[in-house]
Amino acid sequence: MILEEIKKIGVAGAGTMGSGIALIFALKGYEVAVTDVSQEYLDNAGRIIQINNSSLIEEKIITEQEAKAAIERISFTIDKKAFCDADVIIEAIIEKMGIKQDFWEEIESMVREDAILATNTSGLSITEICRKVKQKGRFAGMHWWNPPHIIPLIELIKGDETADETIKVLAELVDRIGKKSVVVLKDVNGFIGNRIQFAVFREALKIVEDGIATAQDVDKAMKYGPGFRYPVLGPFETADLGGLDTFYYISSYLFNELSSAKEPTLLLQGLMENKNLGVKTGKGFYDYSGRKGEEAMKRRDRNFFKMLKHIHNA
Ligand SMILES: NC(=O)c1ccc[n+]([C@@H]2O[C@H](COP(=O)([O-])OP(=O)(O)OC[C@H]3O[C@@H](n4cnc5c(N)ncnc54)[C@H](O)[C@@H]3O)[C@@H](O)[C@H]2O)c1
Numbered sequence: 001m002i003l004e005e006i007k008k009i010g011v012a013g014a015g016t017m018g019s020g021i022a023l024i025f026a027l028k029g030y031e032v033a034v035t036d037v038s039q040e041y042l043d044n045a046g047r048i049i050q051i052n053n054s055s056l057i058e059e060k061i062i063t064e065q066e067a068k069a070a071i072e073r074i075s076f077t078i079d080k081k082a083f084c085d086a087d088v089i090i091e092a093i094i095e096k097m098g099i100k101q102d103f104w105e106e107i108e109s110m111v112r113e114d115a116i117l118a119t120n121t122s123g124l125s126i127t128e129i130c131r132k133v134k135q136k137g138r139f140a141g142m143h144w145w146n147p148p149h150i151i152p153l154i155e156l157i158k159g160d161e162t163a164d165e166t167i168k169v170l171a172e173l174v175d176r177i178g179k180k181s182v183v184v185l186k187d188v189n190g191f192i193g194n195r196i197q198f199a200v201f202r203e204a205l206k207i208v209e210d211g212i213a214t215a216q217d218v219d220k221a222m223k224y225g226p227g228f229r230y231p232v233l234g235p236f237e238t239a240d241l242g243g244l245d246t247f248y249y250i251s252s253y254l255f256n257e258l259s260s261a262k263e264p265t266l267l268l269q270g271l272m273e274n275k276n277l278g279v280k281t282g283k284g285f286y287d288y289s290g291r292k293g294e295e296a297m298k299r300r301d302r303n304f305f306k307m308l309k310h311i312h313n314a
Helices: 016-027 039-058 064-073 097-108 164-176 193-209 215-224 235-242 244-257 266-273 292-313
Strands: 008-012 031-035 074-077 088-091 116-119 139-144 153-157 180-184
Touching: 008 016, 016 031, 016 039, 016 064, 016 074, 016 139, 031 039, 039 064, 039 074, 064 074, 088 097, 097 116, 116 164, 139 164, 153 164, 164 180, 193 215, 193 266, 235 244
Parallel strands: 008 031, 008 088, 031 074, 088 116, 116 139, 153 180
Antiparallel strands: 139 153
16 A cells, blocks of 8 residues: 555544544545444534534634535445445544454455554554454554644554554655654553653652642643743753753752652542542532633633644644
8 A cells, every 4th residue: 555545544433533533534635434333423423523623614724615525525334344445444443452353353354455454542552452453564553642633643653563664654644634643663551642741740740749839830830841842842852952961960860859650649549539530520630610611621722723723834
């Protein structure tokens, strides 16, 4: 399979991720077939896609005509045979190993021999997911970030037997749809993004638990300090520009003080036990009672769109 031959994308699972993934491919001119286990889920995906399209139009990222043309390129069906002539099949179904393995065993027997097979798993082993797939060279991890129609990163993960060619074509495809790919060379938990995100989260918890600063000030420090830098410079570029000798000296006294917690910490455990789960229950590190949760999500999306537009126009 080469990039130019890719015309049709199959997306399995019409939930949060599948609907966003389908929309992005359709907006970029690909024919997309979306499947799920029941018509109800497919109808819901149709609604999510309409909502996402409307916000992209409102933000002037796409035009109404582009949105309409994209919808026309997407077909929704419970019949997996829709994948028979797909060039790339992306699985975004429930995060359960057994279900994913059975899904891929069945799908491989009905799709083209040269089709690329990709799973959007958040963290299950790619090598395990394709255990029942015969041609393992064409199977890879393709980890989109939520919301998939906004966040640019897609991590491409090599399973033990993934062919370099498969990763190469997927990377070209990611480029073609205007997203940004990175290659994860080993099939490890958390890939790249979540390993870094959770290293930051673990340290942020420690800072609050040790009484060094409030959660509000940790968030503020992140947004206006390291977070201000990160869209422009990654950690290695930051270190190069700061001077590696300086980074060496800081590492030699600071690494020793950083959290090395091996389990969710007491603060997080307490929030969990009291069902303070964030926006979904009205309280987490912050108060989301009344309309505050909804407002926080709207504010987040507005700011995400500002950054997306910046990347779009750069
Ligand atoms: N939600 C996130 O933030 C996020 C981010 C990155 C990756 N992921 C991963 O993406 C995948 C999907 O997550 P989601 O959040 O979209 O879940 P979701 O629950 O919103 O959607 C999953 C959909 O898959 C369908 N499904 C289940 N079994 C199926 C099968 N055998 N065949 C076809 N469809 C089936 C369900 O009916 C459901 O509609 C998971 O592997 C998840 O770990 C999720």
